[in-house]
Amino acid sequence: MNFFQYLVGVWAAVGMIPVLAASDSPWGIMSHPFWSRTPEEFKNEIKMTSEAGAKWMRTDFGFGMICKEPGKFDFSRSDKLVEELAAKGIQVLPVLEGYDWEIRPECRPLYKHLDEWRNYVRAVAEHYKGRIHAYEIWNEQDGGFWRPAPNAAQYVKLLKIAYREIKAVDSGATVIVGGMCYWNDSYMKDIYLAGGKGHFDAVAVHPYGDGPDASAKMALGVERFKALLAANGDADKELWITECGGSSNRSSLMDQQPDMMVQAIRLALEKIGRSFPEKLKVGALKDLVNPGAEFLTAREWLPGAEIVPLDPRQLDKLDPARIPVVIGCERLTVQDPYVKPLRRYVERGGVMIASGQVPFYVRKIRQPNGNWIDKDDCGTLHPEFRIGFQAWWTKKGLPRSTFNVKTTEAGLAGGIKPLRSVYSTRWMTDANLKPGDAFTPLVDIVDNNGRVIGHPLALYTFKDWKGAVIANTLLLTGGLSEAQQANRLQRVYLSYIANGVKRIFIYNLRNKGTNPAEGEDNFGIVRRDFTPKPAWHAFREMTAALGSTPQFIRNLSDDPAVWALLFKRAEDGKQVLAVWSVKPETVYSVDGKEYRGTQVRFLTPAEDTKITVR
Numbered sequence: 001m002n003f004f005q006y007l008v009g010v011w012a013a014v015g016m017i018p019v020l021a022a023s024d025s026p027w028g029i030m031s032h033p034f035w036s037r038t039p040e041e042f043k044n045e046i047k048m049t050s051e052a053g054a055k056w057m058r059t060d061f062g063f064g065m066i067c068k069e070p071g072k073f074d075f076s077r078s079d080k081l082v083e084e085l086a087a088k089g090i091q092v093l094p095v096l097e098g099y100d101w102e103i104r105p106e107c108r109p110l111y112k113h114l115d116e117w118r119n120y121v122r123a124v125a126e127h128y129k130g131r132i133h134a135y136e137i138w139n140e141q142d143g144g145f146w147r148p149a150p151n152a153a154q155y156v157k158l159l160k161i162a163y164r165e166i167k168a169v170d171s172g173a174t175v176i177v178g179g180m181c182y183w184n185d186s187y188m189k190d191i192y193l194a195g196g197k198g199h200f201d202a203v204a205v206h207p208y209g210d211g212p213d214a215s216a217k218m219a220l221g222v223e224r225f226k227a228l229l230a231a232n233g234d235a236d237k238e239l240w241i242t243e244c245g246g247s248s249n250r251s252s253l254m255d256q257q258p259d260m261m262v263q264a265i266r267l268a269l270e271k272i273g274r275s276f277p278e279k280l281k282v283g284a285l286k287d288l289v290n291p292g293a294e295f296l297t298a299r300e301w302l303p304g305a306e307i308v309p310l311d312p313r314q315l316d317k318l319d320p321a322r323i324p325v326v327i328g329c330e331r332l333t334v335q336d337p338y339v340k341p342l343r344r345y346v347e348r349g350g351v352m353i354a355s356g357q358v359p360f361y362v363r364k365i366r367q368p369n370g371n372w373i374d375k376d377d378c379g380t381l382h383p384e385f386r387i388g389f390q391a392w393w394t395k396k397g398l399p400r401s402t403f404n405v406k407t408t409e410a411g412l413a414g415g416i417k418p419l420r421s422v423y424s425t426r427w428m429t430d431a432n433l434k435p436g437d438a439f440t441p442l443v444d445i446v447d448n449n450g451r452v453i454g455h456p457l458a459l460y461t462f463k464d465w466k467g468a469v470i471a472n473t474l475l476l477t478g479g480l481s482e483a484q485q486a487n488r489l490q491r492v493y494l495s496y497i498a499n500g501v502k503r504i505f506i507y508n509l510r511n512k513g514t515n516p517a518e519g520e521d522n523f524g525i526v527r528r529d530f531t532p533k534p535a536w537h538a539f540r541e542m543t544a545a546l547g548s549t550p551q552f553i554r555n556l557s558d559d560p561a562v563w564a565l566l567f568k569r570a571e572d573g574k575q576v577l578a579v580w581s582v583k584p585e586t587v588y589s590v591d592g593k594e595y596r597g598t599q600v601r602f603l604t605p606a607e608d609t610k611i612t613v614r
Contacts, residue, residue, distance in 0.1 A: 025055035025549045026497055028093065028505035029525075029539075030243055032512075033059060033081055044530045046081075049509060050088040052525070052536055053543025057081075057090055058136070058242055058505045063098025063110065063120050070116075073123045082131055093242070093505070094128075095136045095178070096121060096162060097145070111154040114161060121162045125169040133170075136204055136242060137162045138178030142187035143374060150373050152190030156199070159191075163199040179204035179242040183221025185228045186289070186371035192232050193369065202238035202502065203229070208246065210488065211495035213563050214582050217293030222499050239500065243507040244492050247479035248533065249515075249522040253422050254300060254477055260416055261301050261353070261472065264442060264457065265325055267414030268351045268468040271440075271461050274324060280305045282353075283318065283326035288335050289364065289372050299327075301476040316341040320350035320467065328469075331356040333374065334381065335364045343384060349466035358389050358426045359471060387460055387471050388431030398453060401425040401518065404446050405456065405474070411442035416457075419443060423475040423517035427454030436463025443474065475517055486534035489525070490542050490600040491563075494578050497552050498565050506539065545602035546578070547571045556605075559613040562588045566605060577605040587614040 029049050036042040049057055059081070066073050082092050098110045098120060110117040125135070139145050141155045155178075163175045177200045180187050188203065205225070212219035222239075229237055253260060266276045282305045287293050295309045308323055315326065315338065328334065328342045346352050354360055363377040382388055392398045403421040412418070422443075430439035441455035460469040480488065493504050511528045513521035525535035547569035556577070557564040564579040580600045581588055587596045589612050590603060 026493070026501070026503050027054045027539075027543050027548070028056035028058055028242070028503055029054040029509050030058045030505045030507040031509040033057075034065065034077060041530075042080075043084075045509060046084050046088060046090075048526050048530055048532070048536065049085075050090060052539045053548070054539070055090055055548055056093055056503065056505065057085055058093040058095065060139075061094035061096055061124060063096075063116075066124065067098075067116075067120055071119070073120075073127070075127050082128065086131065091134075092132055093134050093136055093176075094124070094132060095139050095242075096124065097138045097178075099147075111157050114157065117158055118161050118165060122165040122169065125166045125173070129170045133172070134174035134176060134202075135162070135166055136176045136178055136240075137200075140181055140206060141178050142184050143181045149375050150187065152187055152196075153194040156191055156194040156196045159196055160199045174201045174238070176200060176202040176204050176240055176242075179206045179240075181205075182207050183218070183225045185221075185224050186367075186373070188225065188228055189369070189371050190373075197232060197234070200237070202240050204240045204242040206243040206507075207241060208244060208507075211492035212499055213491055213495040213580075215294065217287070217290050219499075220290060220292050222496070222501075226500070238502040240502055241496060241504040243505060244496075245507045245523055245525075245535075246485055246488055247519040247522045248482045248485045248535075249475075249517050249519045250478040250481070251423060251475040251517055253419070253474060257417050257419065258301065258303055260419075260457075261355075261470070261476070262303065262305070263415035264411075264459065264470050264472075265351060265353075267410075267416075267442070268459055268461075268470055269324060270414070271459065272349065272351070272466060272468050274320075274349070277324060280325070281308055281323045282306070283308050283310045283315065283323045285309075285315070285327070285335070285338050286311050288312075288337060288366075312337040312341050315345060318345055318350070320345065320348055323350075325351045325353060327355070328352040328385075329354045329356055329359040332358060332360075333362040333364055334360055335372075336366065339363070339381065339384060346385070346462075346467035346469060347465045351468050351470060352385075353470050353472070354385065354387060355470075355472040355476065357473060358391070359473070360385060360387070383432045385460075385469060386432045386434060386437060386462065387469060388429040389426050389473070390429050390431075390454065391426045398427075399447075401515070402445050403517070404448075406444045406446050406452075408441050408444055410440050410459075411457070414442065416442055422456075423515075424454075424456040424473050425518075426473045427456050428458040428471045428473065429455070433460070434463065437461065478517060479519060479522065482534045485525075486538035487598055487600070489535045489538050490578075491580060491598070493542060494565055494600065495563060497550075498555060498563070506535075541602070542578075542600070546576055550576070556609060557588075557611045557613070559588075559611075561586050562611060562613050564590070564609075564611045566609075575605055577603045577609065579603060579611070581613075588612065589614075 033045040142150045166173050284307050286309050297307050360381040361378045363375050392400045405419045405422045407416050407418050438461045440459040443457035444452045445454040456473045458471050508523045510526050511524035514528050515521045526532050546567050549570040550567040553566040562581045567576045584597050
């Protein structure tokens, strides 16, 4: 037993350790009970949250729900939720936000209507004084929930008003900066530059993905974020994670044809008069926003390929004969310093892969002060690369999503096998081609009559550029398996608690839909019919083992390959050890008993527990 553990024991014996209230619990779940279609669904939202052991529920208290008529506030729906959750010992974290379209025919945040925002915030705070103890001001204002583009100065106007109104009503309430995408220290810097200091008690972030145990990017992110707060005199401000997790959506593509993109590369090289190399090398772009973050050295959808890291300067000098393919975009976003080098690489004869729901939809731009912002910019980026897209909102008659795919004759000739039931939601077009360029669909989507209505995989070749672009909107791999989702949940909660995060909310309680391939439909820890997924059981196991308000003591492992976190239960003072390895092949022992793998184990530690790693 070390000296700190000895003191803990002495303090507990003489009653000097305060008993923490349920409000100090770290266990939160994000949910959407107001979307319930029936009273039974509403009850199940509360039931499954409570039985999982959560002590907080985060949900929207939007302007449009509470202020349906100018100057009139209706709390009937939110009252029912607050009261029923309180009966289960669960607190509500409301997200306060509002848009112009709720009072004007525009879709912009309410920074142009400050009086309406002020009245709404004041009404909520007055109505729930003593019943709600924390308020989150907006959701992902640094991303897609701010129009027309993220703007910290506009957001700070609303934050200041919210802070003053809430504190005037309830000085003890916690006012939280709305959850930012990942550990967005750039946007947080902009909040400070806009005068946000002194107008919040806590800061919320949404770091989707692995926790700091398995992700160098996340470990670096939390470290940098804490350093930023400390540099601004706010080291005492709480960090909340109000969304995290991962979707259990899956694509059928890897099961039926994992080398589809390799065959597309082979075809592209043939089209531009190049041979397929004996060993395929593919360049991938380094993360400029998070320097030092881990670089992924493999892609499941490029089996056998060697992935080579590139920065903008390296890319601009890259010889396509040495590395014939570069991944220019994965998902939606490209960092601005790569845009011109990518185009010049294609001009010189390289093959660029543009893959994602809509590749090159968002440009990440570095501002003069060094901070980064996202800008929806496909209107500029797509003409830059001479590609185009369409979707249900750009062309009448297109479906929102489809599994109806068909490999084209060109695709079959190039080695792509017939496909079946692969998911896509957006499709490529020839809209930005120049005279003499060519657009070759490799996979089509078809309607129920077999008529071609879109192209999720296509090859672009050019009259005046020596290279080619392979554009793909098919879902290549999907998210996590349900077992992986469950494992990530526990490790994310525990590793962030060990990093000083006050409270964590998994997104989401319930699946939004039933489409197994759609990411947004499968973030839930219970299915649409409320049957539990493994992640729900993992949440319940964790809260049962550690109690409602665990106190983190320390990490007993000196080896980063294994985490061994010692906690103290508030209910009975007992200590619990949560231990796991970062990689599945790692073998470790706890007091001589050997274990292997990333599964979290909750054990009763000895006074001098020893962790060894093989």
